[in-house]
Amino acid sequence: MMEQVQVKQNFNELFKEYHQRSFLFARSLVHINEVAEDIASEALIVLWERMNVEIVQSPKSFLFRVVKNKALDYLKHQKVLKRFVESIDEWNGKQLQQHMNTLDKRDEEVLFSKEIKEIAAKTLECLPKKTREVFVLSRHQHLCGKKIAEELGITVKGVEYHITKALKVMTVNLKDYITKV
Incomplete structure (x- = not known):
């Protein structure tokens, strides 16, 4: 003690x-x-x-x-x-930026895709009947020029004329969404 x-x-x-x-x-x-x-x-x-x-x-x-x-x-x-916290902050910052970029792209793509589809549909409705038929068979049903000509009873040159006409109108109406290379 x-x-x-x-x-x-x-x-x-x-x-x-x-x-x-x-x-x-x-x-x-x-x-x-x-x-x-x-x-x-x-x-x-x-x-x-x-x-x-x-x-x-x-x-x-x-x-x-x-x-x-x-x-x-x-x-x-x-x-x-400090290094650990900085690396976590850096990683979080990169993840956040990547997430934001993905969201921005996704939102933009969805928005543009919807707008483009609406403009294309309206443009298609405004085309003359034969031009619209040729374009739909070519672009939506993926038929070749010869098959379209046989189905509609027109020449292959007539098919090419209608496709060219439809593409010119589409190009003008979608000019803000088409990037030139």
Whole structure:
């Protein structure tokens, strides 16, 4: 029992003697009071535990070496943590940008696709009957010129004429959506 009191008293004396200096030294390294307080307290405990096992020739030097090492460990950890957070932020930023780009393209494509279909349908309705029939057989039913000519009882040249006529009207009506190469 007497031994425990003496060890406890030694820690109190150790704390009184070195706490302020170890705290100030730690704060000069990490610049954060709360962290410096933790480092100083932990270093004092390490010193006290070491003193209970062996004789420490220079407690002050030992304590400051422990403070320095704990501060360096803290700073290294902060550096790793910062890189990790930055990489997550960068990844999140890239993911967000990619998502936004995809949404922009998808919305734009859907919007343009719908508009193009509406304009094409209206243009098709306005074409003369024979031109419309030829165009629908060619573009929607994918028949060749010879088959269309046979089916409608016109010449292959007549088919080409009607397709050219329909494409000219479509090109004019869809000029805002067609990119020139």
